[in-house]
Amino acid sequence: MTMNLGLVRQDTPGCKDLVHFNNAGSSLQPRAVTEAVLHHLMLEQRLGGYEAAEAQAALSDNFYHALARLFNCAPREIAFAENSTRAWTQLLLAIPFESGDRILTGQSEYASNYLSLLHLAKTRGVRIDVVPNLDNGKICLQTLEKKLDDDVRLIALTHVASQSGVIQPVAEVGKLARKHRIFYLLDACQSAGQLQLDVNEIGCDMLTGSGRKYMRGPRGTGFMYVRHTILNYLQPQSIDLQSATWASRDHYELRDDARRFEVWEHYVAGKIGLAVAADYAFTMGMDEIENTVRSLADRLRHQIAELPGFTVHESGAELCGIVTFSSEHHSAMQIQQHLRTQHINTSVIRRQNTQLDFATRQLGDIGRASVHYYNTDTEIEQFCSALRLLTHAR
Ligand SMILES: Cc1ncc(COP(=O)(O)O)c(C=O)c1O
Structure with missing residues (x-):
C-alpha cells in the first residue's frame, strides 16, 4: 500500500x-491525537478527574493493547511512564546488581542513560564497560562478544542515537544476550514510531521509549516493555497503590505484570493520546x-x-x-x-x-x-x- x-x-x-x-x-501530532487529549481534558473539566478517567477507562486500557500490537508482545508486558528516561531508569534500578557487576553499553548511549549508569557505578559499585563503534557507527559485535564474561549483568544499548541516523544491529545483540543469558535493555526512544519493532525478533528483555518523538504522541508520555519471563527478577525501586496491593497490615503483593513499574497518579489524557498515536501508526503500517x-x-x-x-x-x-x-x-x-x-x-x-x-x-x-x-x-x-x-x- x-x-x-x-x-x-x-x-x-x-x-x-x-x-x-x-x-x-x-x-x-496527527489531529486525532490532539483531539483525544483535548476531549479527555474537557471531560476532566466537566466531570472531575476521577470521574473522567472512569468514563474513559476503555480508552485508557487501550494503551496496553495498542502498544503491544505495535511491538508484538502481550498487553501485560507494557507499562505507561511519564517519559523514556524515567522508564529506562526504573528498569535499570530494578535489576539486582551486586558490587563489581559489569554493564556493557555502547559508544552512542543517550546522555541521561549514561548519567544514570555513572550514578549507579558511584552508588552501587557496578562497572561500566563501553563497547566502541566501528567506523560505520555501528557497535562492534566482535568486541561485545569478547567482553561477555560471567560478571556481565546487563547489556544496555540505544537502538538509534539522538546524534546519528545509524540503526544499531539490535537483533544481533539480542542473540548474544540470549546466548549468554544476560539482561538486555534497549532504548528505543528514537526508533519507536519510525522503524518496525518486534521485541521477539530483537530479543530484548526490556524496551523503553517516549510518546512525543517518532510515535507522534503527546509530550509527557512514555512507555516500557518488560518481557514477562524476567518480571520476577526485577524489583521496583519504589512502589505505590498502582504497582502493589497492600494485602494485609505487614504485607504487600507486587503486580504480576509490567504495571508494577507504574505509579497511580499519571497523565490520563496523555496516555489516551499515546494509545491513539500507536493505533494511528499501526493503521498506517x-x-x-x-x-x-x-x-x-x-x-x-x-x-x-x-x-x-x-x-x-x-x-x-x-x-x-x-x-x-x-x-x-x-x-x-x-x-x-x-x-x-x-x-x-x-x-x-x-x-x-x-x-x-x-x-x-x-x-x-x-x-x-x-x-x-x-x-x-x-x-x-x-x-x-x-x-x-x-x-x-x-
Ligand atoms: C535515544 C534517546 N533516549 C532517550 C531519550 C530521553 O527521552 P525522554 O526525554 O522522553 O526521557 C532521548 C531524548 O532525546 C533519546 O534521544
Missing part, C-alpha cells in the same frame, strides 16, 4: 505553516512508515552533501530518519537560528551531551534534521535553499 501523503498532511495541521524537521525532538522515512532521509542526506561547505555525518545502508550535518562556515546554532527564521524546525546536538561518541568522532556541536513520513521532497528543497541562502549571505 502506498501512503496517501495528501491525506496524511491534511491530518497533520502543523504541516501547513512549517517545515518540521525536528521529529527526533518532538514530532507534529510500520513497514510503509519505515520505508517512507528512510528514503526521504536518504534524499535529504544526498542533497545536503551536494551543498558546498556542508558535511553529512552518517553513511552506510542502515540509516533512519535522523540526518546530522555541519558547515565549514557557520556553527550549528547559527544554522538552526537561520532556519527558524524560514519557518524550518531543526535541532542542535551538543558535544557536551555526547561525550563518548563525539570525542571519538572528533566532532563539535552539529545540526540535526529529522524527517517523518509526512515530510516531502518540496520541504527538502526548501531546507536546502535556506542553507544555500545562508552560505551566500556570508
Whole structure:
C-alpha cells in the first residue's frame, strides 16, 4: 500500500505553516491525537478527574493493547511512564546488581542513560564497560562478544542515537544476550514510531521509549516493555497503590505484570493520546512508515552533501530518519537560528551531551534534521535553499 501523503498532511495541521524537521525532538501530532487529549481534558473539566478517567477507562486500557500490537508482545508486558528516561531508569534500578557487576553499553548511549549508569557505578559499585563503534557507527559485535564474561549483568544499548541516523544491529545483540543469558535493555526512544519493532525478533528483555518523538504522541508520555519471563527478577525501586496491593497490615503483593513499574497518579489524557498515536501508526503500517522515512532521509542526506561547505555525518545502508550535518562556515546554532527564521524546525546536538561518541568522532556541536513520513521532497528543497541562502549571505 502506498501512503496517501495528501491525506496524511491534511491530518497533520502543523504541516501547513512549517517545515518540521525536528521529529527526533518532538514530532507534529496527527489531529486525532490532539483531539483525544483535548476531549479527555474537557471531560476532566466537566466531570472531575476521577470521574473522567472512569468514563474513559476503555480508552485508557487501550494503551496496553495498542502498544503491544505495535511491538508484538502481550498487553501485560507494557507499562505507561511519564517519559523514556524515567522508564529506562526504573528498569535499570530494578535489576539486582551486586558490587563489581559489569554493564556493557555502547559508544552512542543517550546522555541521561549514561548519567544514570555513572550514578549507579558511584552508588552501587557496578562497572561500566563501553563497547566502541566501528567506523560505520555501528557497535562492534566482535568486541561485545569478547567482553561477555560471567560478571556481565546487563547489556544496555540505544537502538538509534539522538546524534546519528545509524540503526544499531539490535537483533544481533539480542542473540548474544540470549546466548549468554544476560539482561538486555534497549532504548528505543528514537526508533519507536519510525522503524518496525518486534521485541521477539530483537530479543530484548526490556524496551523503553517516549510518546512525543517518532510515535507522534503527546509530550509527557512514555512507555516500557518488560518481557514477562524476567518480571520476577526485577524489583521496583519504589512502589505505590498502582504497582502493589497492600494485602494485609505487614504485607504487600507486587503486580504480576509490567504495571508494577507504574505509579497511580499519571497523565490520563496523555496516555489516551499515546494509545491513539500507536493505533494511528499501526493503521498506517510500520513497514510503509519505515520505508517512507528512510528514503526521504536518504534524499535529504544526498542533497545536503551536494551543498558546498556542508558535511553529512552518517553513511552506510542502515540509516533512519535522523540526518546530522555541519558547515565549514557557520556553527550549528547559527544554522538552526537561520532556519527558524524560514519557518524550518531543526535541532542542535551538543558535544557536551555526547561525550563518548563525539570525542571519538572528533566532532563539535552539529545540526540535526529529522524527517517523518509526512515530510516531502518540496520541504527538502526548501531546507536546502535556506542553507544555500545562508552560505551566500556570508
Ligand atoms: C535515544 C534517546 N533516549 C532517550 C531519550 C530521553 O527521552 P525522554 O526525554 O522522553 O526521557 C532521548 C531524548 O532525546 C533519546 O534521544
